[in-house]
Every structure is written in structure tokens, then in C-alpha cells.
Amino acid sequence: MTDVLANGFSRQSAEHYRQLGVWNGDTHWKLFRRTVTARPHALAAIDGIRSLTWAELDAGVARAATILAHNGVRRGVKVIVQLPNSVAYLETIFALWRLGAVPVFALPAHGASDVRHFAMHAPATHYIGTSNPNRHLTRVQADLARPLPDGRTPTSILVNERADDPWARGTRRSPTRDCLPATPTPGAADDLAFLQLSGGTTGVPKQIPRTHDDYLYSVRASIDVCDLRADDVLLVALPASHNFTMSSPGILGAVQVGATIVFADSPMPTDVLPLIERHRVTHLALVPPALISLLNYPDRAVHDLHSVRTVWVGGAKLSETAARRVRPELGWNLQQVFGMAEGLVNYTPLEAGIEEIVSTQGRPMSPYDEILVVDDDDNEVPAGTPGNLLTRGPYTIRQYHRAPEVNARSFTGDGFYRTGDIVVFRDGTLTVVGRAKDQINRGGEKIAPEAVENVLLTHPAVHDVSVVGVPDDILGEKTRALVIPRENATSPLKPAALKKYVREQGLASFAVPDIIDIVEEFPFTGVGKVSKKDQAV
Incomplete structure (x- = not known):
């Protein structure tokens, strides 16, 4: 018997969580x-072929x-x-x-x-x-x-x-x-x-x-802060093996309470909307691009979507602009979910005020989640100050599988996981500012991609935006924006007009994108997230 479990917990730490009752065997x-x-x-469970009882x-x-x-x-x-x-x-x-x-x-x-x-x-x-x-x-x-x-x-x-x-x-x-x-x-x-x-x-x-x-503690903790119950119907539209889809509260949450699981082929509106209407879906999880596609889908109104109570949105940060549209346009409760497959999960409470729901990424779901926000030297920063998010808790791993060199970079000596996220922690809520490696350094001026994205998303003809830094011999980095236009836009988007629009919204002059490319879709990683690496070329 080894002194360390597969997830990196010492047997002493494991026993501590058992005594607390959060690990229950x-x-x-x-x-x-x-x-x-x-x-x-x-x-x-239901898919396009079969419908089975438990x-x-x-x-x-x-x-x-x-x-x-x-x-x-x-x-x-x-x-x-x-x-x-x-x-x-x-x-x-x-x-x-x-x-x-x-x-x-x-x-x-x-x-x-x-x-x-x-x-x-x-x-x-x-x-x-x-x-x-x-x-x-x-x-x-x-x-x-x-x-x-x-x-x-x-x-x-x-x-x-x-x-x-x-x-x-x-x-x-x-x-x-x-x-x-x-x-x-x-x-x-x-x-x-x-x-x-x-x-x-x-x-x-x-x-x-x-x-x-x-892992099953994380499922139970999710159920405690969500409204998924036995008679509900969960639509699984994102890839089933994704951590978000599995446990927040996801497939395993549905198994926990005995809810019905309906599988969709994809999160595209053409797949999702008919299934919501047919099976009276009450809950679904989406990533921000899928939610935006649904919000902007021109034929959405022909489907009866009143059965849905709650949509969970996570996997990447949801812009405040899009978050504010959910309740007025869809009539659904929005729970933002900020989490990671390594562990920590945060939800905006269902009973929270609208400002918390649209402008934060939630509160740690477990009272045993430990949060540290530190500077680059691991010194804690004052509350409300952006910093690097470190976390430890009963469902956050303390090592990757067979990766000692990565583990040395990713975990502190006392078991905190370095998430790579830049956050503001204030009054128990987390607001994601960006990723540590996503910040753009343009000639010494630091630019948060999210700030530029939020401005561009307010343009009536813009469907979605992703902003990255690209190498530049003089400035070090320039700012590149990939913009997907809305299908029903009355006139074609022009890069020059979009730059003018950004300037008029009051963004700092150095934050106006140097390059704007109009694209049909973003490149994605294998786990379905927008690939910043493939955009920065």
C-alpha cells in the first residue's frame, strides 16, 4: 500500500476528509x-435510437x-x-x-x-x-x-x-x-x-x-447548489466525456437523483431545440459559443422552450453581454459555472441578484474549498485585486497522472493547484479576469483579451469574438481579433468599421485590435475549447 492515492492525496489527508464526512466510501x-x-x-436515458428505463x-x-x-x-x-x-x-x-x-x-x-x-x-x-x-x-x-x-x-x-x-x-x-x-x-x-x-x-x-x-463528492456538492431533481430531464449536448458534462452536475448528477438523460448529437441549435421541445427538457449545459449560437438563432421562436428551468454555462468565461440576454430572451435561469477537470467548481447561486449572476463566475461550491489569490511571487494579494488563483480541497487533485515534471510546476509543496487563471476574489465570489498566459503585452501595455471581446460583442452584427496576441518584431505582440458575424446581419462586417466602433466605445487606444479577421468559425482544441494557440499565427 502506497502512502499516496492516485489523485495525489496523502492517506492522512484522505482520512481527514473521511472524518469530515465528505468522502463517504x-x-x-x-x-x-x-x-x-x-x-x-x-x-x-434517451437517444435517437433507444429509450430505456433504469x-x-x-x-x-x-x-x-x-x-x-x-x-x-x-x-x-x-x-x-x-x-x-x-x-x-x-x-x-x-x-x-x-x-x-x-x-x-x-x-x-x-x-x-x-x-x-x-x-x-x-x-x-x-x-x-x-x-x-x-x-x-x-x-x-x-x-x-x-x-x-x-x-x-x-x-x-x-x-x-x-x-x-x-x-x-x-x-x-x-x-x-x-x-x-x-x-x-x-x-x-x-x-x-x-x-x-x-x-x-x-x-x-x-x-x-x-x-x-x-469525484462523487463533487457531484453531491453540485447537486446541493443546483436545482436538478428526480423528475427532471437533463439534455446532454456537449461531449459526454467532458468533465463539465460528467459532473457539474451533469450525467452523474442525473444518475445521483434519478433524472432522465437525453443525448443530443451536438450543441448546435438545430440539434438542441427540437429535443428540448420533444422531451420537455428542464436542464442543459452549454459552453459560451453554443449559448450565443442559440441566442442568435433566427428560428428559435418556432420551438416551445418553456420547460427549461436552468442552463449551466461554463467551459470558458461567459461575457457579461451574453449573460444579460439569457433571462430576457430565453426565460431561463442562468447558473454560471467556473471549474476545471482538476477539481474546483464554482456556481453563481440560483437565488443571487442579477449583477452577481451576470458579472461573476460564482462561489466555491464546497465549504471545504480553499482559495488563495497570489501575485507572481506567491504572496497573497488584497481582496478585490487580480491575482493568480491557487486552490486546494477535497475534490481537487494534487498530482497529474505519471507527470512528475508537470506536477512540480502545477502544484505547491502543500498541495495547492496552480490553476493558471487570473481572478478577483471579493465577498466570496470569483470573477475571472483571464488566463495568466493570455494577457497581451503590446509594447509594454498590458491588454486583457476579455475586455476587447466584451466591447466587440456589443456590436449588433457580431455573433462571437476571440482576441489573442500575435508576435510582432517591433511591439513584441499585436492584438488580433477573430470575429464571427451574425447570420442575419443587414450588411457585411468591415474590419475598419469595427475598429472605429471599438474606439467609439471608449476602449484605450492601445487596446483597439491591430488586426481584425472576419471568420466563419474559431479553431478548437481536442476538448472543445477555443484554441488560442492556433489563432496566434
């Missing part, structure tokens, strides 16, 4: 089985676990999961937890080099993907069939998520339907539950080790 498999037992005939979903999980066990999946084995949003995704992850295996979550957008890195670094022995791959995933699966640098070739198990019985074909070895189900061998609460991926904007994603105890 729960596991993902116990969570699932409790809900199956309590609500067997309630509707559990008892039917449980049977599908047992079927999947049997097939996985026949393919060599067992307790402690790490398995890459790269599946689209579907009921089959739920069957897969709970089948793995039934066997005590460790999912390694990959998004459908991850490429061949990413997936091979996950297979090597985890290390993973199996890969579960779709038997209906697009061209991108066909390349991923073909590349993974080649031996890894260490000579291993992970076993690929392909699932037909579009079929009534996803596990009937496409698997490496599919036992008969009459085969006895594999015996459950779930892991312990302090075992490694899964490896998730960091949401950084540069480099290969780091792998984040989560135990059952720490």
Missing part, C-alpha cells in the same frame, strides 16, 4: 445500482460488462473510451465500473496522435470506439491498430451505438445472449476511478486521476 457502481434499485421503471439500462450494462470481460477487461485495466453521445456511452462506462476497470476518457474530436499518447501514458490495454466512424475516427482506429512504441497493440472493441443492441456486432468477441453475466468486481472508493483530460489550450492533454470518493 461511495463508488460509481454503487451510485448507479442505488438509482436502479430506487427507480427501476422510471425513464433513464432497469433496462442495468440489463444493458450487464450485457456490455459480459462482452468486455470476454475481451480481457478486468479490475484495474485501463480502457480508452471514445464514443459519441449515446445510451451506449452510459452502458459502456458503467460496465467498466461494474468490472472495476478504469475508463480513460477521450473525446470524439481527439486525433490519432492524442489517442496513441493516451494509450502509452495511461497505459491502456483496450480501446472502445464506434463501429460507425466518420473519416476522422476511421484514421484514429486505423492508427491505433499499429503497435505502440513499446510493442503493444491495444485491443479494439467497436460498439454500434446506432443499433437497438449496440453490443450484438462489431465487438472482437461477442458471447451469446445466453452467456452468464460477468460477476461484478467493482473497485474500492479510494481506487483510481478514471483518467480524465485537462482542458488546456496548448500541448497534449494531461491525464487527471480521479478516485471514486473525491
Whole structure:
């Protein structure tokens, strides 16, 4: 037995959180089985093909676990999961937890080099993907069939998520339907539950080790500050394996309370709006670009959206301009969510005043979250002063998976995680100012990209904006704005006119973008965030 858990907590720290009652010995498999037992005939999950009760979903999980066990999946084995949003995704992850295996979550957008890195670094022995791959995933699966640098070739198990019985074909070895189900061998609460991926904007994603105890506490804490209940309907529009989608309060929150989970193919308005109307969706989570697309969608009014009570918006900072539009235009409660796959999650309270909801990114959801805001020398700054956010708590990891050099940079000696965010902490609320590496230094003048973005977003013909610094031989950096126009704009956007508009709004002259490019979309990272790195060219 080692003195440190997979998530970096010492056994002494783990015992401290157990004594506080925040770690209660729960596991993902116990969570699932409790809900199956309590609500067997309630509707559990819906996609474009199937609609299952909790008892039917449980049977599908047992079927999947049997097939996985026949393919060599067992307790402690790490398995890459790269599946689209579907009921089959739920069957897969709970089948793995039934066997005590460790999912390694990959998004459908991850490429061949990413997936091979996950297979090597985890290390993973199996890969579960779709038997209906697009061209991108066909390349991923073909590349993974080649031996890894260490000579291993992970076993690929392909699932037909579009079929009534996803596990009937496409698997490496599919036992008969009459085969006895594999015996459950779930892991312990302090075992490694899964490896998730960091949401950084540069480099290969780091792998984040989560135990059952720490992660399920974060789910329970989310439920405490959100209004998701048993008779509600959660729409899963963002990629299912994303941390935001999984736990804030997300898929696992819905399992916790027994709510119905509806899977959408994408967060685009054409996918989301009909599902809200058809299934009387009460809750959904969106990233800011998806929310803005919905707000600006010209045919939104033809759909009945009155069933929605709350939209959670996170993954990146939501501009105040867009936040102010949610209640008047959609009639929905807005909860901003500022969090990270490494741990800390903040919500704006449902009962908060409008100014807090639109202009802050929330309050730490747990009374045991520790917040430090420091300068570049790790000295605490006065309240209300921007600084670097450091955090520690019962669900914030204290090390990345097998990454000692990264850990030395990312964590303090006493276990605080260096988030890389610049924030203002005042009266218990956090307001995100930017990322430490996002600040633009233009000839010695410091420019916060968000300030420029907020001004451009007030232009009636602008749909979305992303501002970055680009190298310049004279100034060091220039400011570049990528602007997506609204579809129904009455006249085409002109860079010169936009610069004039920014000047007229009173922004400092040095903050007026040097370069404005009109684009159709932003480049995105593998985890679905806007890629600042790919814009700064």
C-alpha cells in the first residue's frame, strides 16, 4: 500500500476528509445500482435510437460488462473510451465500473496522435470506439491498430451505438445472449476511478486521476447548489466525456437523483431545440459559443422552450453581454459555472441578484474549498485585486497522472493547484479576469483579451469574438481579433468599421485590435475549447 492515492492525496489527508464526512466510501457502481434499485421503471436515458428505463439500462450494462470481460477487461485495466453521445456511452462506462476497470476518457474530436499518447501514458490495454466512424475516427482506429512504441497493440472493441443492441456486432468477441453475466468486481472508493483530460489550450492533454470518493463528492456538492431533481430531464449536448458534462452536475448528477438523460448529437441549435421541445427538457449545459449560437438563432421562436428551468454555462468565461440576454430572451435561469477537470467548481447561486449572476463566475461550491489569490511571487494579494488563483480541497487533485515534471510546476509543496487563471476574489465570489498566459503585452501595455471581446460583442452584427496576441518584431505582440458575424446581419462586417466602433466605445487606444479577421468559425482544441494557440499565427 502506497502512502499516496492516485489523485495525489496523502492517506492522512484522505482520512481527514473521511472524518469530515465528505468522502463517504461511495463508488460509481454503487451510485448507479442505488438509482436502479430506487427507480427501476422510471425513464433513464434517451437517444435517437433507444429509450430505456433504469432497469433496462442495468440489463444493458450487464450485457456490455459480459462482452468486455470476454475481451480481457478486468479490475484495474485501463480502457480508452471514445464514443459519441449515446445510451451506449452510459452502458459502456458503467460496465467498466461494474468490472472495476478504469475508463480513460477521450473525446470524439481527439486525433490519432492524442489517442496513441493516451494509450502509452495511461497505459491502456483496450480501446472502445464506434463501429460507425466518420473519416476522422476511421484514421484514429486505423492508427491505433499499429503497435505502440513499446510493442503493444491495444485491443479494439467497436460498439454500434446506432443499433437497438449496440453490443450484438462489431465487438472482437461477442458471447451469446445466453452467456452468464460477468460477476461484478467493482473497485474500492479510494481506487483510481478514471483518467480524465485537462482542458488546456496548448500541448497534449494531461491525464487527471480521479478516485471514486473525491469525484462523487463533487457531484453531491453540485447537486446541493443546483436545482436538478428526480423528475427532471437533463439534455446532454456537449461531449459526454467532458468533465463539465460528467459532473457539474451533469450525467452523474442525473444518475445521483434519478433524472432522465437525453443525448443530443451536438450543441448546435438545430440539434438542441427540437429535443428540448420533444422531451420537455428542464436542464442543459452549454459552453459560451453554443449559448450565443442559440441566442442568435433566427428560428428559435418556432420551438416551445418553456420547460427549461436552468442552463449551466461554463467551459470558458461567459461575457457579461451574453449573460444579460439569457433571462430576457430565453426565460431561463442562468447558473454560471467556473471549474476545471482538476477539481474546483464554482456556481453563481440560483437565488443571487442579477449583477452577481451576470458579472461573476460564482462561489466555491464546497465549504471545504480553499482559495488563495497570489501575485507572481506567491504572496497573497488584497481582496478585490487580480491575482493568480491557487486552490486546494477535497475534490481537487494534487498530482497529474505519471507527470512528475508537470506536477512540480502545477502544484505547491502543500498541495495547492496552480490553476493558471487570473481572478478577483471579493465577498466570496470569483470573477475571472483571464488566463495568466493570455494577457497581451503590446509594447509594454498590458491588454486583457476579455475586455476587447466584451466591447466587440456589443456590436449588433457580431455573433462571437476571440482576441489573442500575435508576435510582432517591433511591439513584441499585436492584438488580433477573430470575429464571427451574425447570420442575419443587414450588411457585411468591415474590419475598419469595427475598429472605429471599438474606439467609439471608449476602449484605450492601445487596446483597439491591430488586426481584425472576419471568420466563419474559431479553431478548437481536442476538448472543445477555443484554441488560442492556433489563432496566434
